[in-house]
Amino acid sequence: MKKRPSQIVLSQYSPLMSVDTPLTDAQGGAVEVPRVYSLCRCGESGAKPMCDGTHAKVGFAGVREDSAKRPLEYYEGKDITIVYDRYLCMGAGFCGELEAVFGTHDAPIYEPDGAPVEEIIATIRKCPSGALTYMIDGVHYKDFFDKPEIVIERNGPVHTRGGVDLIDDQLSDELLPLADHYVLCRCGGSKKKPLCDGSHEENGFEG
Incomplete structure (x- = not known):
């Protein structure tokens, strides 16, 4: 059976749903996870970096405010x-x-x-x-990593490496990350959701 590619799947209201992607925590340790697991992107989960459903309680919506893609x-x-x-x-x-x-x-x-x-x-x-x-x-x-991996940065974003496909029902092709690595917002404050824009530095995100 052909192995499914590593993926991150999301919709406007969902967490980051990771498929077949190893997870490394903020301390550099491997995290045992099922084939499909959910990562918080609203910034409010009590079980960070994992999602605990808080996004639904706080009414999180991953609306992108900045979609002004510039030419390379x-x-x-x-x-x-x-x-x-x-x-x-x-x-x-x-x-x-x-x-x-x-x-x-x-x-x-x-x-x-x-x-x-x-x-x-x-x-x-x-x-x-x-x-x-x-x-x-x-x-x-533009491809610098050999193996798919998600790495959690302490008080920072989700680092995605090694060619993990990003599937977003809002993200048009011209806004897809160029390289085999990209960073996704974990604090809920980015204007370029699901991509990180550094807002965690300004809003004091912890997790």
Whole structure:
């Protein structure tokens, strides 16, 4: 029998329904889960990261307020082209570690000749949202993980890695994550639901 692909399925009012995807908790430990399990995305569950049905009691609706998808941005250098999907960015800030290439949060830049290619690639691979990818010799590199996995960030979002299909009855094809990794809102406050936009940092989400 052919193995079903790993999936996350959701509707406007539902939790994140994960299918055939290993789960890692905020401490880095493997969590024993059934083939299908539900993760909270309203921010109110008493059993975080698992859903306990609170979304129905609080009237949660996963309405997307920001659907202004932007075209991909290409920053071409001598040996590498930085590809940036502004819509996917959730402001994790790892790119700021290579300031000569990416600048700072308040003054971003994209200078593909500002550091050795190896350092740029290493920094891009830290980007959890899939907003940053790269091209070399016309080949677009955007798949960085070998195995499907969901990782819970403490007081942060759901990190999805390894090519987990996202099936959302509201999410049109042009808004689907570009890479094999993306981050999903867990606090309930993102304007780009189900994608994370960094709102957990502002609203003091804990879990």
